[in-house]
Amino acid sequence: MSRQHLNDAQSVQQLQAQLVHRLRAAGLDSPLPEARALLTHVLRLDWAGLVLAAERSVTPAEAEQLEGLTLRRLAREPLQHLLGRVEWGGVTLHVSPATLIPRPETEGLLALALKSLEGRAALAAPAVLDVGTGTGALALGLKAARPEAQVTASDLSPEALALAGHNAAANGLEVAFVLADLLEGVAGSFDLIVSNPPYLPDADRLEAQPEVKYDPDMALYSGPDGLKLARRLVVQAAGRLNVGGTLLLELDPRNVGLLAAEMRLANWTVQTHADLSGRERFLWASRLEW
Ligand SMILES: C[S@@+](CC[C@H](N)C(=O)[O-])C[C@H]1O[C@@H](n2cnc3c(N)ncnc32)[C@H](O)[C@@H]1O
Incomplete structure (x- = not known):
């Protein structure tokens, strides 16, 4: 102008x-x-x-x-950064360059997480862990919908955790935050472990949309095929789920079938679920034997 x-x-x-x-x-x-x-x-x-x-x-x-x-x-700075916040999964989340802007498709993972807890109605206070919480989106969306759940949220980025803590306070929600590399350093076992980990292949960096360049690399990329962190998380989660517990992951649709096949070979029972555009994006898993 x-x-x-x-x-x-x-x-x-x-x-x-x-x-x-x-x-x-x-x-x-x-x-x-x-x-x-x-x-x-x-x-x-x-x-x-x-x-x-x-x-x-x-x-x-x-x-x-x-x-x-x-x-x-x-x-091409993302609109959400200009506004400073998003309405997501029933909560208001402040956003910053410290971590990923929560995406609409991840509300599908939140919906699956709520469904998995509904199937465990006998649990008075289900123990839930959100790995790589970012703004706190999944942890806070879950806690808002299921106040009786004991929700823990972890991230490797201190800046992301500070933002998530701020968002918890702003929404009046009580969640325990832990600075941790996936599950290393997170205590306890869980009825639900949910994660939207970094899942893009490293090479996607070269073709990223201008807006995506405002998200930190550590929130996006995960090795040559995008599964480096998800594979580590699956191995760790196997020993940290309570009997009947569920592991829910969001992944790149290009990789969902591959990780599901690998997990089945490692004694997991796995279903995949599509996002709203019909692409298989979510993986719902539990152990065949506990
Ligand atoms: C794709 S973002 C997801 C953020 C949020 N859960 C969401 O859905 O909007 C991935 C998050 O994982 C965190 N992260 C990356 N590597 C990690 C690790 N080794 N352990 C824990 N968190 C990690 C990033 O800092 C980032 O906040």
Whole structure:
């Protein structure tokens, strides 16, 4: 936006139209929802408030703030980083460059985790571990839905754990956080171990979308085929599940069949589950013998 634009008093509606045009011209997929999200953030309005404010003038300070955010978005910084938070799995999560922005498909893993606990209704306070918790997404989504669960969450990144702790407090949820390399250093055994570990093959780094470059590498990549950490986690989890316990993993759909086959050879019973776009992405496993 030019200085001239900043000095002219524009209506919310005019500014929204310009913003949609600029985001579309930059090749972004969802220009209207993104424009609305930026406007509601800057103007401190909800969706209905934005609609009702269509005719009102935007102040120079608001226009300047919006312009700063727009330039960052045009440079492909993720929208969630500009807004600072996401609504995910029934909780509000602050996000930062310390860890992955929780993805919508991971809500499918949360749904499977809740289903697995429903099947264990006899457990008064199921012990749950979220490995590689990041923002705390899975741990907090679970604790919000099943307050009686004893939820532990681990991560190898101190910065991610600090963010997850902040998110727990902001949502008023009690979760135990542990700085640990997968299960090394995490005490106890669990009725459910759930994880969305880094799972992309290292070579994917070369073709990553611009937005993905804002996620830290340690949240994304896991060796030549993407299974380095998941394989280690499976071996560790085998000795840490309570009788009847479940291991739930999100993986790259290219790898789900491969890891499922390897686990079956190692005495696991395994089912795979599709995400909302129909790609097998989740692995539900338990031990054949305890
Ligand atoms: C794909 S992100 C998932 C974050 C979050 N669970 C979610 O679903 O949005 C993977 C997380 O695993 C963490 N991580 C990477 N290596 C790890 C390790 N060896 N042990 C524990 N956590 C690890 C990263 O710091 C990151 O927060």
